[in-house]
Amino acid sequence: xxxxxxxxxxxxxxxxxxxxxxxxxxxxxxxxxxxxxxxxxxxxxxxxxxxxxxxxxxxxxxxxxxxxxxxxxxxxxxxxxxxxxxxxxxxxxxxxxxxxxxxxxxxxxxxxxxxxxxxxxxxxxxxxxxxxxxxxxxxxxxxxxxxxxxxxxxxxxxxxxxxxxxxxxxxxxxxxxxxxxxxxxxxxxxxxxxxxxxxxxxxxxxxxxxxxxxxxxxxxxxxxxxxxxxxxxxxxxxxxxxxxxxxxxxxxxxxxxxxxxxxxxxxxxxxxxxxxxxxxxxxxxxxxxxxxxxxxxxxxxxxxxxxxxxxxxxxxxxxxxxxxxxxxxxxxxxxxxxxxxxxxxxxxxxxxxxxxxxxxxxxxxxxxxxxxxxxxxxxxxxxxxxxxxxxxxxxxxxxxxxxxxxxxxxxxxxxxxxxxxxxxxxxxxxxxxxxxxxxxxxxxxxxxxxxxxxxxxxxxxxxxxxxxxxxxxxxxxxxxxxxxxxxxxxxxxxxxxxxxxxxxxxxxxxxxxxxxxxxxxxxxxxxxxxxxxxxxxxxxxxxxxxxxxxxxxxxxxxxxxxxxxxxxxxxxxxxxxxxxxxxxxxxxxxxxxxxxxxxxxxxxxxxxxxxxxxxxxxxxxxxxxxxxxxxxxxxxxxxxxxxxxxxxxxxxxxxxxxxxxxxxxxxxxxxxxxxxxxxxxxxxxxxxxxxxxxxxxxxxxxxxxxxxxxxxxxxxxxxxxxxxxxxxxxxxxxxxxxxxxxxxxxxxxxxxxxxxxxxxxxxxxxxxxxxxxxxxxxxxxxxxxxxxxxxxxxxxxxxxxxxxxxxxxxxxxxxxxxxxxxxxxxxxxxxxxxxxxxxxxxxxxxxxxxxxxxxx
RNA sequence: GGGGGCGUAGCUCAGCGGAAGAGCGCCCGCCUUACAAGCGGGAGGUCGCAGGUUCGACACCUGCCGCCCCCACCA
Numbered sequence: 001x002x003x004x005x006x007x008x009x010x011x012x013x014x015x016x017x018x019x020x021x022x023x024x025x026x027x028x029x030x031x032x033x034x035x036x037x038x039x040x041x042x043x044x045x046x047x048x049x050x051x052x053x054x055x056x057x058x059x060x061x062x063x064x065x066x067x068x069x070x071x072x073x074x075x076x077x078x079x080x081x082x083x084x085x086x087x088x089x090x091x092x093x094x095x096x097x098x099x100x101x102x103x104x105x106x107x108x109x110x111x112x113x114x115x116x117x118x119x120x121x122x123x124x125x126x127x128x129x130x131x132x133x134x135x136x137x138x139x140x141x142x143x144x145x146x147x148x149x150x151x152x153x154x155x156x157x158x159x160x161x162x163x164x165x166x167x168x169x170x171x172x173x174x175x176x177x178x179x180x181x182x183x184x185x186x187x188x189x190x191x192x193x194x195x196x197x198x199x200x201x202x203x204x205x206x207x208x209x210x211x212x213x214x215x216x217x218x219x220x221x222x223x224x225x226x227x228x229x230x231x232x233x234x235x236x237x238x239x240x241x242x243x244x245x246x247x248x249x250x251x252x253x254x255x256x257x258x259x260x261x262x263x264x265x266x267x268x269x270x271x272x273x274x275x276x277x278x279x280x281x282x283x284x285x286x287x288x289x290x291x292x293x294x295x296x297x298x299x300x301x302x303x304x305x306x307x308x309x310x311x312x313x314x315x316x317x318x319x320x321x322x323x324x325x326x327x328x329x330x331x332x333x334x335x336x337x338x339x340x341x342x343x344x345x346x347x348x349x350x351x352x353x354x355x356x357x358x359x360x361x362x363x364x365x366x367x368x369x370x371x372x373x374x375x376x377x378x379x380x381x382x383x384x385x386x387x388x389x390x391x392x393x394x395x396x397x398x399x400x401x402x403x404x405x406x407x408x409x410x411x412x413x414x415x416x417x418x419x420x421x422x423x424x425x426x427x428x429x430x431x432x433x434x435x436x437x438x439x440x441x442x443x444x445x446x447x448x449x450x451x452x453x454x455x456x457x458x459x460x461x462x463x464x465x466x467x468x469x470x471x472x473x474x475x476x477x478x479x480x481x482x483x484x485x486x487x488x489x490x491x492x493x494x495x496x497x498x499x500x501x502x503x504x505x506x507x508x509x510x511x512x513x514x515x516x517x518x519x520x521x522x523x524x525x526x527x528x529x530x531x532x533x534x535x536x537x538x539x540x541x542x543x544x545x546x547x548x549x550x551x552x553x554x555x556x557x558x559x560x561x562x563x564x565x566x567x568x569x570x571x572x573x574x575x576x577x578x579x580x581x582x583x584x585x586x587x588x589x590x591x592x593x594x595x596x597x598x599x600x601x602x603x604x605x606x607x608x609x610x611x612x613x614x615x616x617x618x619x620x621x622x623x624x625x626x627x628x629x630x631x632x633x634x635x636x637x638x639x640x641x642x643x644x645x646x647x648x649x650x651x652x653x654x655x656x657x658x659x660x661x662x663x664x665x666x667x668x669x670x671x672x673x674x675x676x677x678x679x680x681x682x683x684x685x686x687x688x689x690x691x692x693x694x695x696x697x698x699x700x701x702x703x704x705x706x707x708x709x710x711x712x713x714x715x716x717x718x719x720x721x722x723x724x725x726x727x728x729x730x731x732x733x734x735x736x737x738x739x740x741x742x743x744x745x746x747x748x749x750x751x752x753x754x755x756x757x758x759x760x761x762x763x764x765x766x767x768x769x770x771x772x773x774x775x776x777x778x779x780x781x782x783x784x785x786x787x788x789x790x791x792x793x794x795x796x797x798x799x800x801x802x803x804x805x806x807x808x809x810x811x812x813x814x815x816x817x818x819x820x821x822x823x824x825x826x827x828x829x830x831x832x833x834x835x836x837x838x839x840x841x842x843x844x845x846x847x848x849x850x851x852x853x854x855x856x
Numbered sequence: 857g858g859g860g861g862c863g864u865a866g867c868u869c870a871g872c873g874g875a876a877g878a879g880c881g882c883c884c885g886c887c888u889u890a891c892a893a894g895c896g897g898g899a900g901g902u903c904g905c906a907g908g909u910u911c912g913a914c915a916c917c918u919g920c921c922g923c924c925c926c927c928a929c930c931a
Binding site: 646660746 | 869870881884893925928
């Protein structure tokens with residue numbers, strides 16, 4: 001840890017307030033942590049390396065619940081790793097988010113009544129940088145509010161100088177290796193963003209539409225064929241008709257020529273295996289410039305490609321009389337005109353899948369265009385190997401399947417975007433149209449001499465984020481950071497970006513880092529949903545702002561609520577009440593600490609330092625220490641397996657139901673040194689175990705009660721080790737028996753509506769050993785169950801001299817003198833019910849024992 | 857058309873081969889000096905349906921039914 005040399009700025013807290021007030025605690029604590037340099041790591045420090053790179057949020061974005069979950073989980077992992085003495089680093093940063101950010105700024109401009117073109121490229125980019133300056137720090141500040149313990153001295157940005165250098169190097173290298181190429185291919189085009197998109201940036205949504213059947217007559221006037229289409233306007237770009245080679249219906253037409261209505265273009269009829277004879281009419285209109293399949297068919301049969309659309313998806317000059325019409329208007333017009341000619345055979349209503357731009361929702365247009373592509377085949381096969389070999393494993397494991405399936409069917413990745421905000425493609429065209437991909441920018445003289453013009457396009461944002469695991473560590477330089485922390489230990493992300501991001505990081509990491517995978521484990525958490533498991537979205541109006549929740553309930557409460565719901569691989573439902581519940585838990589812990597403080601006086605730190613006592617322990621001491629060990633083991637096991645919810649459950653249950661409800665209550669009766677030491681030892685351990693999940697409350701309490709020095713922090717305190725030998729099953733069994741007595745007596749009171757204040761007396765009949773046990777626990781039992789007089793007797797009736805109520809507990813008979821307190825008939829009824837239940841249980845047990853198989 | 861997930865208490869979910877659990881909600885009783893952001897007690901489930909495996913199934917297998925995701929170029 002590299003201290004900044006600043007003195008601790010936190011005041012000594014000798015007392016805890018009445019209730020936990022996150023607002024008073026979180027800000028100062030975080031600031032102190034950061035100043036102390038607790039989050040900073042150096043590659044040459046001691047400890048086994050442990051590293052995580054943050055999925056970089058969009059620079060101009062704001063924290064949403066998905067980020068809150070993702071980063072809470074990463075923080076929990078990093079904090080635990082740090083406490084375990086690993087050389088743990090969490091690398092933070094942001095993504096320049098090409099299209100997303102550009103769209104935001106364009107909207108700003110639009111509100112001022114101008115477009116980016118009015119500004120010009122340079123001024124526009126300047127404007128985006130300016131916007132980044134204004135908003136770029138926001139989300140990182142918000143992460144601090146969450147408690148994220150990132151190494152802020154290592155903050156990176158996908159578009160900063162260092163990362164840009166890496167992007168350039170990767171692009172040029174891949175180009176040299178023939179893995180990046182420029183091609184005239186069919187791509188997804190967004191007519192609103194005016195840019196190409198990769199396949200995964202297109203969302204397919206089922207929408208109702210019309211399947212129109214069009215008749216294309218033969219050139220000689222014969223009937224020709226009927227084809228079907230949902231995009232009638234594309235017929236303007238038709239350059240052929242395809243049928244299946246074995247289709248008897250059309251065999252005679254193959255090789256003949258049809259006439260495209262409206263434009264009177266000649267259309268050859270070709271035979272192609274791709275055509276499904278069973279679909280529609282079995283004849284397909286072929287529009288090579290506007291449909292991926294048709295493009296393939298066109299290629300195979302040498303058909304002409306005619307691009308009939310403008311950038312804005314209006315009909316171009318190639319569309320003859322339809323030129324200038326928007327594509328949807330053209331669709332209707334074409335149908336109407338064909339109808340008028342008697343060539344619109346029929347129209348069917350049909351739901352079909354329509355591609356939308358994932359960024360702006362506009363219907364994308366498949367379009368032929370000159371773009372840059374990554375030849376992903378060779379890269380993907382290495383990634384597939386890494387996953388198959390288990391060098392990179394998925395948690396939960398099942399996610400690997402879909403991931404592999406996707407990688408195996410990958411098309412080349414279109415990486416050029418017709419945007420301004422992003423890494424400029426390092427390619428220049430000379431006067432003859434030859435492409436030059438250059439590692440260094442050409443000099444102005446060179447440029448002038450050879451007539452070089454730079455490619456105007458920028459790279460897909462995901463191109464630079466694909467390099468994140470090694471560019472954050474300084475690549476392409478050979479740095480100590482890379483040496484120490486690459487590959488990263490685990491990647492934490494929602495399953496929704498496995499394709500966008502994880503796959504690309506895997507491919508690039510393996511390719512550029514000497515075949516070493518960028519992460520050993522991909523931990524996929526679920527998506528945050530609303531209380532009913534519905535997706536959160538602005539249009540449903542069911543989104544929750546995590547910052548509001550932090551304001552109201554505290555960061556720990558939000559974190560704990562998320563973690564508690566983060567069951568392995570399942571989606572994570574979140575509702576305000578859940579967060580409220582988590583706040584109560586934080587407060588419960590706070591008040592438990594208050595009580596411990598009260599019971600131990602000012603001796604806290606001194607007693608803690610002594611550790612848990614080994615001798616002179618009461619039963620409840622041995623019990624709680626044993627239960628602590630159980631909780632400790634469970635937490636380790638759960639966190640090792642990324643079962644955060646499991647760890648949260650174990651701690652919640654241990655703290656509330658065991659430590660508070662039983663141990664603290666019993667400790668109130670005692671004043672011996674052992675009990676104080678156990679009180680503190682358990683609290684200390686529990687705070688450590690809970691710290692990765694709830695860093696703020698735990699730190700505040702720990703510094704007050706457990707820390708030996710003002711400068712001590714839980715952030716860098718040691719993680720409790722587990723030791724199965726510390727379990728004391730005998731103590732647990734014995735204590736359970738006492739608890740059973742208390743519970744039964746309490747139930748007896750409640751069943752009979754006995755006033756809380758009223759003492760009840762107990763006459764106990766118990767055999768020797770059992771009697772000894774009960775006597776040992778008597779003080780506790782009486783306190784917790786409100787018993788006044790307790791006597792042991794062989795003949796309870798005589799001892800009481802009146803009606804008795806029997807309280808069933810294991811190994812003993814307890815009787816409560818009723819003294820006219822309750823209705824005897826009612827009591828008899830209640831006991832009959834219990835007897836029946838017991839008989840049924842007995843029968844079941846005997847049945848089992850009579851069964852040889854069971855006994856074996 | 858493939859792949860996956862889920863159907864357990866009113867709601868959201870754990871459990872995943874040996875006597876049905878949690879949080880919230882609900883009912884009853886408590887200001888018992890750590891905590892009413894609390895304490896004690898309680899009601900409420902033929903664990904989606906039908907078969908099968910097993911001495912034993914909520915858990916394993918098979919088939920249905922119902923929700924929900926992801927992927928895919930059905931003109």
